[in-house]
Amino acid sequence: MTVNPKALHKIGYGLYVVSTSDGERRNGQIANTVFQVTSEPPKIAVSINKENLTHEIIRKSGVFGVSVLAQDTPLSFIGKFGFKSGREEDKFEGVNLQDGKLGVPLVLDHALALLEARVSQAVDVGTHTLFVGEIEDAVDLKEGEPMTYAYYHLVKGGKEPRTAPVYHKDEPVNLPRYQCEVCGYIYDPEKGDPDGGVSPGTSFEELPESWVCPVCGAGKSEFSKV
Numbered sequence: 001m002t003v004n005p006k007a008l009h010k011i012g013y014g015l016y017v018v019s020t021s022d023g024e025r026r027n028g029q030i031a032n033t034v035f036q037v038t039s040e041p042p043k044i045a046v047s048i049n050k051e052n053l054t055h056e057i058i059r060k061s062g063v064f065g066v067s068v069l070a071q072d073t074p075l076s077f078i079g080k081f082g083f084k085s086g087r088e089e090d091k092f093e094g095v096n097l098q099d100g101k102l103g104v105p106l107v108l109d110h111a112l113a114l115l116e117a118r119v120s121q122a123v124d125v126g127t128h129t130l131f132v133g134e135i136e137d138a139v140d141l142k143e144g145e146p147m148t149y150a151y152y153h154l155v156k157g158g159k160e161p162r163t164a165p166v167y168h169k170d171e172p173v174n175l176p177r178y179q180c181e182v183c184g185y186i187y188d189p190e191k192g193d194p195d196g197g198v199s200p201g202t203s204f205e206e207l208p209e210s211w212v213c214p215v216c217g218a219g220k221s222e223f224s225k226v
Contacts, residue, residue: 013149015069017081017107018046020054022061026105028091029054030082032149034066042135044117047128053086058119058131065104066115071145073110074195075185078152079215081107083183101137112146114139178204178223183216186226 019028033047046064048055058064069078081091096108100116108114117133178187187193187207192200196214198207204223212219 015073015078015147015149015152016046017067017069017111018048018054018064019067019105019107020057020061020064021103021105022057023103025053025057026092027053027057027086028081028105028107029086030078031066037132042138043120043132044115044135045130045132047125047130049128051127055129059122059129061103062119063102063104064117064119064131064133065100065102065106066117067107067111068113068115069147070110070112071147071151073147075214076195076217077110079183079185079213079217083216108141111141112144113141176203177226179226180213180216180218181222181224182218183213185213185215187213187223 013032014034016031016034017028018031018034020026029048029052031046031048033045035045037043037045044066046066048058054064080095084091092105092107098106098108098114100106100114102116102118104116106114106116114137115135116137117135119131119133121132123130123132176189179185180187187204189203190200192198192202193211193214194200196211198211204220204225207220209220213222
């Protein structure tokens with residue numbers, strides 16, 4: 001039996017910022033694999049790539065936080081936590097934070113809810129570790145539609161980073177679309193870039209030279225036709 005990645009795309013996911021701190025370092029990243037595993041006591045699990053700094057810090061600290069992102073979260077914000085490295089820059093610069101009860105920096109911007117958990121089990125699943133944590137604090141910030149992974153892909157045109165659990169290479173398509181060689185974002189003229197003020201129907205060639213990738217900030221020269 002062959003594995004058709006389109007079948008895997010039917011599995012539902014959300015979009016979250018998973019954050020952590022060991023008292024000396026702090027970091028956060030975008031994650032789509034966050035789910036509740038028990039109710040009594042309440043536990044959640046997150047899947048984190050072993051290459052990521054967030055993984056290293058959770059291993060040391062044994063704690064993590066989750067910010068549930070709203071549906072209207074800008075791509076640029078997702079790109080800040082999803083396509084930048086905490087080893088090279090402070091992802092939290094310019095971001096509204098709240099220090100959690102476990103010392104975790106919780107992201108408030110575009111968040112609907114906040115969770116904090118202490119790791120009770122770490123399961124090695126190959127490229128990733130599944131951290132299971134017992135929730136020690138949970139805050140419902142405001143009403144709103146949570147960002148789903150399907151919405152991120154289909155409506156906002158976002159892509160997954162190479163280290164994501166669901167990463168896959170796109171099959172080339174015969175359409176006048178352009179893909180960012182840095183993060184994989186695909187500019188689709190039919191959708192434009194609503195967050196950046198670019199109307200649907202705007203061709204890539206018509207984009208101003210000052211336009212940058214809404215996810216990672218790469219310039220037009222970093223795009224290639226797909």
